[in-house]
Amino acid sequence: MNRALRLALLTCCIAIGAGACSNGDGASAAASADLPPGGGGGDPALQKQLAPPAPEGALALNVETIADGLVNPWSLAWLPNGDILVTEREGRIRIIRDDALLDAPVANAPETLAWNQGGYFDVLPHPGFAENNLLYLAFAHGTREENTTRIIRAEFVNDTLQNIKVIYDAAPLKDTGHHFGGRMVWGPDGKLYATIGEGSKYKEKAQDMTSSFGAVIRINEDGSVPEDNPDFGADALPELYSKGHRNGQGLSFDVSRGVLWEHEHGARGGDEINVVEAGENYGWPIATYGTEYSGARVTPFTEYEGTKQPFKYWTPSIAPSGLAVYDGDLFPEDWKGDLLLGAMKSGSEALHRIDLDGMEEKAEERYLLGERIREVRVGPDGAIYVTTEDRGGDPVGKVLRVTPQ
Numbered sequence: 523m524n525r526a527l528r529l530a531l532l533t534c535c536i537a538i539g540a541g542a543c544s545n546g547d548g549a550s551a552a553a554s555a556d557l558p559p560g561g562g563g564g565d566p567a568l569q570k571q572l573a574p575p576a577p578e579g580a581l582a583l584n585v586e587t588i589a590d591g592l593v594n595p596w597s598l599a600w601l602p603n604g605d606i607l608v609t610e611r612e613g614r615i616r617i618i619r620d621d622a623l624l625d626a627p628v629a630n631a632p633e634t635l636a637w638n639q640g641g642y643f644d645v646l647p648h649p650g651f652a653e654n655n656l657l658y659l660a661f662a663h664g665t666r667e668e669n670t671t672r673i674i675r676a677e678f679v680n681d682t683l684q685n686i687k688v689i690y691d692a693a694p695l696k697d698t699g700h701h702f703g704g705r706m707v708w709g710p711d712g713k714l715y716a717t718i719g720e721g722s723k724y725k726e727k728a729q730d731m732t733s734s735f736g737a738v739i740r741i742n743e744d745g746s747v748p749e750d751n752p753d754f755g756a757d758a759l760p761e762l763y764s765k766g767h768r769n770g771q772g773l774s775f776d777v778s779r780g781v782l783w784e785h786e787h788g789a790r791g792g793d794e795i796n797v798v799e800a801g802e803n804y805g806w807p808i809a810t811y812g813t814e815y816s817g818a819r820v821t822p823f824t825e826y827e828g829t830k831q832p833f834k835y836w837t838p839s840i841a842p843s844g845l846a847v848y849d850g851d852l853f854p855e856d857w858k859g860d861l862l863l864g865a866m867k868s869g870s871e872a873l874h875r876i877d878l879d880g881m882e883e884k885a886e887e888r889y890l891l892g893e894r895i896r897e898v899r900v901g902p903d904g905a906i907y908v909t910t911e912d913r914g915g916d917p918v919g920k921v922l923r924v925t926p927q
Contacts, residue, residue: 561826561827561828562808562809562821562822562823562825562826562827563823563824563825563826563827564809564823564824564825565824566819566822566823566824568811568824568837569791569792569810569811569812569813569819569824569837570791570813570837571791571811571837572837572838573836573837573838575870575888576874576886576887576888577887577888578887578888578889578891579875579887579888579889580887581853581854581889581926582926582927583889583890583924583925583926583927584924584925584926584927585890585922585923585924586922586923586924586925587920587921587922587923588606588618588621588623588907588921588922588923589608589616589618589623589920589921590623590918590919590920590921591623591917591918591919592608592610592616592623592909592911592917592918592919592920592921593610593611593612593614593911593915593916593917593919594610594611594612594641594896594911594912594915594919595608595609595610595611595616595896595897595909595910595911595919595920595921596609596610596611596641596642596643596644596896596897596909597609597642597643597644597645597897597909598897598899598907598909598921599644599645599646599647599657599899600647600901600902601647601651601678602651602652604619604620605617605618605619606618606619606907606921607628607645607657608623608909608921609642609643609644609645609659610627610641610642610919611636611640611641611642611643611915612634612636612641612642612915613631613633613634613636613641613642613661614627614628614631614642615627615628615631615642615645615659615683616628617681618921623921624681626681628678628681628682628683629681629682629683630682630683630684630686631659631683632659632661632663632674632683632686634661634662634663635662635663635664635665635666635669635699636662637662637666637699638698638699638700639662639699639700639701639702640661640662640669640699640702641661641662642659642660642661643659643660643661643662643671643702643703643704643705644658644659644660644704644705644706644716645657645658645659645660646658646659646660646706646707646708646714648675648743649708649712651678654677655677655678655679656675656676656677656678656743657675657676657677657678657683658673658674658675658689658706658714659673659674659676660672660673660703660704660705660706660716661674661704662699662702662704663691664695666697666699667697668695668696668697669695669696669697669698669699670691670692670693670695670696671691671692671702671703671704671716671718671719672688672690672691672692673688673689673690673691673706673714673716673745674686674687674688674689675687675689675743675744675745687745688745689741689744689745690716690739690741690745690761692718692734692735693733693734693759694733696721696724696735698721698722698723698724700719700721700722700723700769701719701720701721701722701768701769701787702718702719702769703716703717703718703719703767703769703770703771704716704717704719705717705770705771705772705773705784705845706773707773707774707775707782708775709740709775709782710775710777710780712743713740713741713742713743713748714740714741714742714743715738715739715740715763715773715775715782715798716738716739716741716773717737717738717767717769717770717771717773717784717786718734718735718736718737718738718739718770719735719736719767719768719769719770720735720736720767720768720769720806721735722769725768725806725807725820726807728765728766728767728768728806728807729765729766729803729806729807729808731754731755731757731758731759731762731765732757732758732759733759734759734761734762736765736766736767736768736806737762737763737764737765737767738763738764738767738770738773738782738784738798739761739762739763740761740762740763740800741761747760747761751763751800752800752801753801754801763798763800763801764798764799764800764801764802764803764804765802765803765804766802766803766804766805766806766808766829766830767784767786767796767804767806768786768787768788768789768792768794768806768807768810769786769787770784770785770786771785771786771787771842771843771844771845772784772785772786772795772842772843772844772845772863772898773845774845774846774847774861775847776847776859777847777849778847778849778859779859779880779881781797781881782797782798782799783795783796783797783798783833783845783847783861784796784798784845785842785845785863786806786842787839787841787842788810788811788812788835788836788837788839789810789812789813789814789815789820789839790812790813790814790815790817790838790839791811791812791813791836791837791838791839792810792811792812792813792835792836792837792839793812793835793836793837793839793840793841793842794811794832794833794834794835795832795833795834795835795842795861795876796830796832796833797830797833797881799830802830803828803829803830804829804830804832805825805826805829805830805831807820807821808821808823808826808829809821809823809824809825809826809829810823810824811824811832811835811837812837812839833883834876834883838867839867840865840866840867840870840872840874841865841866841867841870842863842864842865842866842874843863843864843865843866843895843896843897843898844862844863844864844895844896844897844898844899844908844909845861845862845863845898846861846862846863846898846899846900846906847859847860847861847862847900848860848861848862848900848906849900850900850901850903850904850905850906851904852903852904852905852925852926853904853906853925853926854926856877857875859878860875860876860877860878861874861875861876861878862874862875862876862898862900862906863876863898864894864895864896864897864898864908865888865895866894866895866896866913868913871891871892871893871894871895872888872889872890872891872892872893872895873888873889873890873893873895873898873906873908873924874886874887874888874889875887875888875889889924890908890922890924893908893910893922894910894911894912894913895908895909895910896908896909896910896911896919897909901923905923905924905925906923906924906925907921907922907923907924908921908922908924909921909922910922
């Protein structure tokens with residue numbers, strides 16, 4: 523972290539009190555902080571901007587339910603034999619085989635901390651799964667007093683996890699059930715990228731390079747750290763790839779553009795889509811387009827020197843989750859390369875399509891209005907697959923297959 527950012531964060535915390543900086547309960551937030559001159563900028567009015575919702579999409583869709591009765595289905599992954607794996611946040615991996623959800627979950631799955639937002643997150647096959655049967659799983663591990671985002675690697679044999687190995691634990695341990703991150707993706711470099719949330723009340727650690735909170739990390743397939751990771755300075759954790767994030771809930775590598783896309787929840791506004799680049803800082807909580815849930819400011823700045831601006835932001839929030847780049851052949855040609863993501867904000871639930879022309883946004887539209895969508899993937903058949911859930915955890919979650927009419 524450069525000196526200006528360190529001073530900004532330190533002064534922010536001193537000005538509003540450690541409790542307010544940590545958990546957002548302070549009435550004045552960072553609005554009165556005496557931050558270093560010349561470092562911050564942007565229009566603070568944008569933190570309360572009320573944008574109209576995106577219009578309803580024009581393309582007629584077929585929607586098929588391929589599994590139901592799930593409890594908070596969080597992630598989808600395809601195996602070479604056609605099986606689909608579905609994580610349930612409560613701590614199960616389910617199997618859809620021959621278009622039917624098996625009754626028995628995957629055996630020998632590790633225990634998880636199913637508390638608040640904690641539980642099972644992403645499941646991801648190794649790129650060489652057909653040869654090595656390796657699966658990766660991100661989940662909340664530990665107790666309410668001491669927990670972390672953990673990543674394991676295991677062999678998947680006969681619907682059972684075997685030879686489980688812990689390859690990564692986020693640091694330090696925390697005592698909250700919020701903002702774990704937990705999205706994973708393979709890069710074309712063969713490295714594993716994952717989002718780590720900032721623990722909600724520990725937002726200042728998104729600017730602490732000795733912590734993995736508020737980061738995208740980059741590790742080797744065995745959990746070791748690549749030698750060519752960016753350098754975030756003395757005492758920084760070597761696995762850091764980018765910092766200054768809040769709670770990454772979408773991560774997708776765009777092969778055609780060579781872009782790593784990430785999106786994250788803001789607080790009250792300020793949800794972001796970011797183009798993640800090695801060694802960059804994305805500003806949270808020094809710069810944001812949102813405010814605290816109380817309405818108090820997190821910071822007076824929407825921009826700050828030394829930090830990156832989002833590719834796109836939403837104020838008010840849509841609570842984005844799941845992220846895919848459409849690369850199939852079932853949908854119209856102009857959908858290729860577009861971003862697809864779910865929205866979970868109460869009253870605004872939908873599937874969003876971000877229509878891109880190169881790296882420019884042309885339009886945004888919404889489909890499946892009223893569906894709280896947790897996961898979005900493009901299947902091997904070119905269809906769009908989403909998971910839907912009930913916020914309260916009732917067993918009404920579904921896996922939907924979406925195709926054009």
